[in-house]
Amino acid sequence: MTPRRVKLHELYREVEALGGATECAEDRAYNKAICDVLQTLRASGFGDGYYVDQREHENRQRRGAWRALEAAE
Known part of the structure; x- marks a missing residue:
């Protein structure tokens, strides 16, 4: 796996997408x-x-x- 640059909010979305079904104790x-x-x-x-x-x-x-500054002028 090659490292890649990603914005932190995109990383958050990717981590959030990792969640899934809760079929067994391991999934939970x-x-x-x-x-x-x-x-x-x-x-x-x-x-x-x-x-x-x-x-x-x-x-x-x-x-x-x-x-x-512009408004003050």
Whole structure:
């Protein structure tokens, strides 16, 4: 398996998609582990449509500061 770069919100969706049917005890344990990972990610601010990576956050701050400067002129 070759490593690939993926945005964190896409990784969240991929992990979320790993959950499946709960037919046996092994499946239930697997799904519980997936739910635990998703819960940890959500507690850190991840989720579909919610997470903004650091670079984007900084870009938004710069744009906001630029607009404030333009409005002050």
